Structure formats: structure tokens, C-alpha cells
Amino acid sequence: MKKISKKSRGGHWLKEPAGAIHILKAVRDAVPDAIPVTVKMRRAFDDTPEMQRNFEYLFDACYDIGCAWVTVHGRTVEQKYLGPSRWEPLKRLVDKNPDRLIFGSGDIWDVNQIFRMIGYTGLTGVSVARGCIGNPWIFRQARTILAGNDPQSPTIAEQREVLEQHFDLALAVNANTRDPELMTAKNMRKFGIKFAAHHPKADEVKKQFIYVKTLEEWREVLERWYV
Template identity: 30%
Template sequence: MVSIGPIDLDVPVVLAPMAGVTNTAFRRLCREYGAGLYVCEMITARALIERNAETMRLISHHESETPRSVQLYSVDAITVGKAARMIAEEDLADHIDLNFGCPVPKVTRRGGGSALPWKRELFEAIVSSTVKNAGDLPVTVKMRKGIDDDHLTHIEAGRIAEAVGAKAVTLHGRTTHDNYSGTADWSAIGKLKEAVTSIPVFGNGDVWQAEDALRMIDETGVDGVTVGRACLGRPWLFGDLANAFNGSDERHRPGLTEVAKAFRRHAELLVEFFEDENRGCRDLRKHVAWYFKGYGIGGEVRRQLSTISSIEQLDEILATLDHSLGYDAVGVEGQRGRAGSPRRPILPEHWLETRDLTPDQRSNLIEDAADTTGG
């Protein structure tokens, strides 16, 4: 068992926030297979305190979700403090995570996400303000190694977060420059664990299956793992992780029938979440490639699934599948989701010239609801 403040996790697994993915529907689906801490998609602190309608919907949780976890993004200590106080006073969540890991250019060019820990005083102020205003709610930090290999911040940021009262830290073993390319640096995760000793450390990056999670813990000594892209189209991964951490060799090896059933269930939950059948089915379209990766359903069926607009239409298409198709590890397992190549970090002007904010940089820090749509 791992404890994040008052929250005890029987299975030391966290679902990483993913914009446009980890809404209530997906979190509920993952919970049906396994256990852990399931974090909502990233929202901006400013949009929350302004009670933006879409943000208020994103922060909502189903009554079955416990504990409730929210990830905030902010570039301003006062704003994030107000958001944390609002969450605590209005009982909107049981846990607050802070995003310092998003490498998306539209976020980093404003000084947010994975660009922010380079400005150490700002980083400390944001974490400290959140902790002070969150009341009894535990606050955690998710971050990357740094901006690039010449501008690493994870050890210092981890120690700062620990010192000001964060209850856990998560490190994605890549830099902003790395984006999602190459191989995650697990040695950096291990070094962070050595540096941060009084709170749990979670590792993130390249945990594609349960065996990877066990190997990460064995190699780095971390207290738990955070899973993102690996569960896209594979909500049963959380069942595999629960089994692995409980000493069981049982794993999900779904044939096409089981995959179609999960896909159909995801559709139901999305329709309930959006309260709109057409919108829920349209949102499901982006999941088609992930769910059916490695299953020979044919290009025409994939095209049809990518245009669904109703549950009835979905059922008609699923009924045409060859349900005798079984599980094939070669096609199904392995990397999924975005990867790509390293890319030059997009940062505010002169960002790397000093560790402290200049007056111009401070005045240009901006956050709005649009920042969360791609991170």
C-alpha cells in the first residue's frame, strides 16, 4: 500500500491525466477493470475560478468515483491558490495534482507545463500556494526531467515540492525536448527517488504492460507507477496492474469479442457523460485506432467506426465483426499513442537566460481554458 496523504492506494498505480481522454467516462471504464488513482484531464486554475461551463463539466465526477482526483494547470500562484481553495471548500475533489509536465508548445510558449520548473521561485510559489489553500486535501506534482538535457530541473523541483508540503511527486522520464520520443530515462526516476525521501515518488514513461511496472519499481525503487498512453484502448491494463502488484500472473488477453464489448461500454459511458448521444459517439471516434490496434477488422470497418454518430449505428457495425479473432501479442502490445521525434522547446523569450522571472516574463504569463485542449 502507498499513501498520498490521507489517501491509501492498495494498488500503487495512477492514471495520468490526458486531455480529451481521461474524462469521467474513461475513468469509470478503467475502474471497472482495476484499482488505483484516476486523475481527470488537466484544467486551468483560471477557468475553474471563473466557473467556465466546460471546465465545471470536466471537473465533475460520477458518484462511483472515489477518491476524486483533479489536475490543475497554472502559471500564477494567486490564481492556483484560489482554485485550490475553491476545490476544498466546495468539495469538488479529494486530491489535487499540479501539471508541470505538459510539453505542448501552446502551453510551454506561455511559460507553463514542463517549462515552468526552470523558474524555481515561481514553481515553489505555485506548489506552496496550492498546498496552503487546499486545506486537508493532498497536493501532488507531476513533472518532466527538465527542458532539455542541458536544463534539468527534476531533482531540485522534487526537493522543493517535498519541502513545501506536496504529498507525492511523479516524474516522466523525458524532457520537453524529448516530447514523447525515444526511451524514457528510468535512471533519472531512480535518482529522484534517492533525492526525495519523505514522500512517495511515482515513475512515468514506457510502462506499456504490467511487467514493465514491476520492472520499473525493481530498477528505480519508486513507490508506484503512473500510466498514460499505455491504457489507450486498453482499459483492462489496470486489471493487469492490480494482478501484478498482488502477485498474480493472470493477465487480460482479449479477443475481438472482449475488445468490442469494452468499446461499446466506453460508448455508453461517453453518451452519459456528454448527455448527448451524437457528441458521445463522435468523441469515441478517436479511440478506434487504439482499441482495434492489432486486430484484423479491415480498413472499411475502421472507416465506418470512425464515422459513428449513434449507439444503434455502432451496434450494427460491431455485429459484422469476426468475433472468432483472438488475441495476438505481436500486434496488440507495445507502444501506442503519440511518439514522434524530439522537437525544439517553444519557450517565452529569453526564458533560459536566468532561473528567475524577469518583469517582462512575469507580465506575459498567461493561462486560459484553451491551454488544456491539447496537453
């Protein structure tokens, strides 16, 4: 909150829609026509009528400028992550703009909530954020449901494969640090803890990931629990 206000980042622009529109126009002009430009914003800066008007003004402008769609997170900036993402304002937005592509965001923790949010609001689509950290299978599960089948949980082998792939990608990101492997093992601990939720022995595996501090310890957890 402090940073976005001080440095005029992200949600700050919901307080200054004319400036936001200026930026969006510049982006739309700079990007080749064939490439869609999309916008992501919270549902308002706060719950005052003035900020509601700002949101609507900016939201309409996005489509007038030629943005392909807007994704709206159902929390205000002021709310940070406190309290739920409200779906009613998203539903009202869809009801008022039936011909526009509108995406929603907020509190999608499992695959069923994707369909619940779309069912309730009528949104074109939803964006999955914290709910896919440690659960990349949520997208596969959504496709399975769309095809009319029951979603499957990932097998142990699939979980291991993704843990290893995630580790390798993190290692590449940390390549320029003093001890890339140690750094990556430490970074991956928090993801391991999230991934553990899919394991049949979730509590035990979670505890093991909590103690990971070195590459050897990371490998030991995989060797012991993901075979």
C-alpha cells in the same frame, strides 16, 4: 511546446522554479490538510546543467512545502514525446532520496512494464498514461500480479461492456453538440481502433473500426465482432 512557453503552462515552470514554488505553496495552503496534494513534472526542461539544477530545486521544494509525492515523467519538456522516457534519472532520484514517495511515468505500454520500471528504479509507484488508452484492464492485471496470479486478457464480453460504457460516457460529454450520437461515433472510432488490439481477430476488427462514421456503423461492428 509553443503553447506552454507562450502561456507559461505546465513544463514551462521548470524554467522558472521560484514561480512554480509560489503556485505550489498557494495550492497547498488552499487545499484542506487532509487532502494530499501531488505534483507531476518532467525530469527537466532540457538536458543542460542549469535545468537539472532547476529540477532538483523544485523537486526538493515540493516535499518541503508538504506535497505528498512527485510523479516524474522521464522525458524532458524539449523532448516532447520523441525518444524514450529515461529510467536512469528516475533511479538516481530514488537512490538519492530513499525516504521519499516518488512515482514515475513514461512508456508503460503493458502490465509487465509497470513491474519492470519499479524493479529497475525502486520507485514507489508508476503512472500509466497512453498505455491505458484502449486498455483499461492494465490496472486489473497489475492487481492480479500483485496478488501472485497470472494476468488475464479481457474476454470478448468484457471488451464489449467497456466499449459500450466508454460510448455512453462520451455521449454524455457530447450532449451539447449538434448531433451528439454522430459526434460520439466519430470520437469513438480512434478508441475502437485501440480496443481492437485485444480481439482475437485484431486486424480485421481494427479495419472495421477505421471505417466507422455513423452510429449505425459503430453498432454494426459491435454486433458483428463482439458477440
